[in-house]
Amino acid sequence: MSDSGRLWDSEAAALLSLIPDHDRLLQSVVETARGIFAAQASSIFLLDPQREHLVFEAVSGAGEAHLVGMRVPVDQGLAGWVMASAQPIAVDDVDNDPMFARNVAESTGYVPRSILAAPLLIDGDSIGVIEVLDRTSDPRGELSDLEILGLFANQAAIGLQMLRRAWLADARTDARGERVAAGERSGASASGSGSGSGEGQAAADSSLVSALRLLRSCNERQLKKALVVLNAVLDV
Known part of the structure; x- marks a missing residue:
């Protein structure tokens, strides 16, 4: 298994634990x-991995119980216009x-009268949208x-x-640890049966199996959330 494959496994496992x-x-x-x-x-x-839908990730107020x-x-x-244009918008009617x-x-389940929306941007790319529905007209200072x-x-x-940076740092640390451990096992067995590379592969495969088991233990909603989060923090 390649280093990138092991990195992906570590990121997937870390992602689920940090949701x-x-x-x-x-x-x-x-x-x-x-x-x-x-x-x-x-x-x-947040934009989903297929870039076809926006997914409600957090809600406060109307709809928070089911959205x-x-x-x-x-x-x-x-929201779709804000996502595509990467520009905010204020619509009072x-x-x-x-x-x-x-x-x-x-x-x-809620039809607003007014909408305020802005894009979530990372390096100029839209990864999602924040909306405020039916705000008051009270003055809020100079801004x-x-x-x-x-x-x-x-x-x-x-x-x-x-x-994203924290998850990547943890994943890289784990990947380096796996490479060192696999190298030590390979060196120790090279003069014997010559199975060091096989053991290193087995260790990497074991990491993959552990990550897959973690994914399999999640329910459908958790898996969908993991995919959305993964897209938001890695595919930008």
Whole structure:
């Protein structure tokens, strides 16, 4: 098995164990955003691995009991436009905006009157969208609402990037440890049966089997979440 294969296994295993960190990060962002804007709801979508849907990853307010995990087409609605354009948008009356996808809103169980949305950007690429629905018109200081939401979007994106770096660092450390251990076993047995390379391969295969067992123990929702998180933190 190649080094990249072992790195992938380590990342997959680490990812599953750190999903709670990902959830807490995004949930804290939407809860704070909803509070700042005194809004009816706030949510964060992340792009799925197939780049066909935006997936609700965190929700505060309306829909928080059932929306996490729901998928909406990436090419529809205001969130889809923000994702594609990498630009924020503020719509105070959705009925007068042709980009508003009422059918998508109705499928969530909540149809807003106004929407504020901004992209989550890493190195200029959109990995998701944060939305605030039906915010109040109360003044919030010198910054505009879009500027404030942009700060929340940056917080979420930077947090995801930091998690990505931590996971990659752990995975590389594990991969180096496996290579050293496999080399020591290979050297110790080279003068005997000549099976060192076989033992090294067996050790790598064992790592793969362990990772696959961990994946197999997860339910369908956990597996889908793992794929979404993996796409967000690795495929950027």
